[in-house]
Amino acid sequence: MSLNRHIAVIGGGLTGLSSAFHLSRRFPDIFITLFEKQHRLGGWVQSECVDVSPSQQMVLEAGPRTIRPNAKSILELVHLLGLKDSLITVPRTAAAARNRFLCIPEHEQIQSLPASLSSLVVSPFRSILLPAILREPFRQANRAHGSQDESFDSFMTRRFGKDLARTLGSALVHGIYAADSRKLSVRAAFPLLWEAEERGWGSVILGLLRSSQEEDLADYEMGDIPRNMNGVSVFSFRNGMSTLTDALKNYLVQQPNVKILSDTPVTSLDVSETKIQINQGMLKPTHVVSTIPLLALKSLLPSLPHLTANPSSSVTLINLVFSVPPNTFHPPGFGYLIPRPQDDYSLSMPGILGVIFDSCSLSSQDTPTTNNSFTKITVMLGGPHPLTEDHTRIPVVISHLEKHLGAKLPDPVLTRTHHHDKCIPTLTLGHVDRISELKEVLRRGVWRGRLEIIGAGVGGVSVADCVDAGKRVGSLW
Ligand SMILES: Cc1cc2nc3c(=O)[nH]c(=O)nc-3n(C[C@H](O)[C@H](O)[C@H](O)COP(=O)(O)OP(=O)(O)OC[C@H]3O[C@@H](n4cnc5c(N)ncnc54)[C@H](O)[C@@H]3O)c2cc1C
CATH class of the missing domain: 3.50.50.60 (FAD/NAD(P)-binding domain)
Structure with a gap:
């Protein structure tokens, strides 16, 4: 140039x-x-550092909060900008990495997703997950001839059945895209799955197993940062x-x-x-x-x-801080997602897409890091759910959380509500x-x-x- x-x-x-x-x-x-x-x-990207008491500070995120350790482009920035000491990581063995929950609208209370093959057998979702996963590799290739794209819901239904597509598939899309999985392109939003089906002769699972483990690391200047990511589930910054x-x-x-x-x-x-x-x-x-x-x-x-x-989803994000130690009213874990309702999105639903147990997943953002006597969680609402002002009123949101968690919640000592208009493209x-x-x-x-x-x-x-x-x-x- x-x-x-x-x-x-x-x-x-x-x-x-x-x-x-x-x-x-x-x-x-x-x-x-x-x-x-x-x-x-x-x-x-918007983080706020707040004093919740004279001796306790917390970070509240209004936007993105966690990154996967395979995000080489970010690890490169961490290296080039000298941010290594600001990194905080969640080990794969931590409760925040192992315990994830779903709240099926028909069941009301959260249920634990299996974290391993052995827990799959006793999981409340085994009747959906086990047959879907065991059958998929043997299911005939069934992508329509010449198909260039389809919705994520149609893709998951074709390979894993409609129950898994609605529960797990739609919940995943709520958590990442705040969108309706029936509207999202699988080829654009989950290219690895679309390609895995091709590589696996029609089976997504075989395709994922056949995927090359070799990563093109040479393209990225990461110094020794990848070593910090061994055994890490997600990371963020202090x-x-x-x-x-x-x-x-x-x-x-x-x-x-x-x-x-x-x-x-x-x-x-x-x-x-x-x-x-x-x-x-x-x-x-x-x-x-x-x-x-x-x-x-x-x-x-x-x-x-x-x-x-493409339309874009609008999301209301509510940070809630309670004056009780972490994991008092929720189990230790990353949080929970709520799948699409069985009928359709309607005003009568709580409008909640998911809840993140921040104090468990990113506790090292809060100082002092030990003897923390506060709990922070984040509630995400909206996306394909139509929302009225009432949906995002704190007492209304808390009453829904109490049903999901089967526990009484104290009054929050601090709240932040962010209405993000058209924030995530579908x-x-x-x-x-x-x-x-x-x-x-x-x-x-x-x-x-x-x-x-x-x-x-x-x-x-x-x-x-x-x-x-x-x-x-x-x-x-
Ligand atoms: C609530 C939320 C949670 C998320 N959580 C995660 C997460 O946990 N992990 C993850 O990986 N991703 C997450 N994401 C996604 C990720 O954060 C975003 O996709 C990403 O930050 C988008 O960055 P961007 O620069 O492309 O767009 P933007 O952040 O939208 O930046 C575009 C900028 O352009 C400016 N602009 C617009 N018009 C003009 C103009 N005419 N002239 C000059 N400037 C203009 C805007 O003011 C804005 O600053 C989340 C997103 C949201 C909204």
Whole structure:
């Protein structure tokens, strides 16, 4: 790339910040300007440190909170930004890793999911899980000839039966996408499962067993960080996920070739054969990375195809802190998810997607870490559930939790309610093909490869997917 080039990054969430980070390292002599419409950087990543008593501090997350240890793009940032000492890990042997629960709407109370083959035999879900898992490898290949995609629910029903698809499948999708599994594309949202079916001659289980254990680690600069991940179930940061976005920001503001413009929305993006203009000529970059939601990009570039194809889920997230020691009114564990109701989503449902037992899963975020006398949990509501204001009132939510947990809850000493509008895109059927077409238009049309569109609405929604997209952006520039 020649010296007179200038890259504009639109959006200062995790994708935009990691794009600017990797681009500034790859092109140290090229100017990079990052536009963020809000004052604060980080997008959905938002951690708050609160004093719950004169001697006790807690981290409350309003967005993402845990990362899987195979997230190489994040481990790379941990290494490059020197965040090793901020890491907190949950071992696979911990209760938070082993104990996960489901709350089937018809049963009302939470039930434990099996953590091993031996516990599967005595699990309350054995009548659903055992036959589904034992039969799947012997079930004939049944993907429709030439099928390019299907819903996650249809995929799971085809391979594992409708009971498992509704209970486990829909609950998983509630927990990751806050979406209806009947609307989500399996190929876009769970590509490993879609590919496993191909590799396993029609069987997902055989395909997963045949998957190559060899990982392409050479592509990532991770130092000795992977060693910290041996035997780890999930990880986070002592002061919350904002540690990552704050460190990215602190790195970027020190780079002479990077400028961050907060409080500066991109309101126009014009392109001709010879020039690109942002905000009526405020900046004339040679290349642009858009990391904003596709629906927001539509208002800047109405002629691009497929930007409005996917809806996004809105989620209400409630942090609750109680003045009782952890695991008093809930069992030790990660938390529980609630599957789709047997009929359909309706206003009469509690609207809860899942509950995370934060004090158990991320207890080392709270100080002092020992003799903790407070419990924090997070309740997620909404997504495909229609919500009224009443659904998110604290006493109403607590009354539902009491039924799920079969225990009386004390009054919370601290609550935070966040209404996140359109925060997680639902990658609907055909998403992968639509994105290929969009990329083709950007390559061949007037943009001639000078604009790349990435972010949660394009690739996967996990923080690792977002950072990975930022690492790979502009690889042909
Ligand atoms: C409640 C919640 C919980 C989650 N939990 C997890 C989890 O535990 N683990 C996990 O892996 N993932 C999780 N995710 C997913 C993950 O956090 C997100 O997918 C990811 O943070 C999205 O980052 P992004 O940068 O692509 O988008 P965003 O965070 O949406 O950033 C886009 C940025 O663009 C800015 N912007 C928009 N329009 C303009 C404009 N015109 N000009 C300039 N700036 C603009 C916005 O203000 C925003 O800052 C969660 C998401 C949510 C919402």
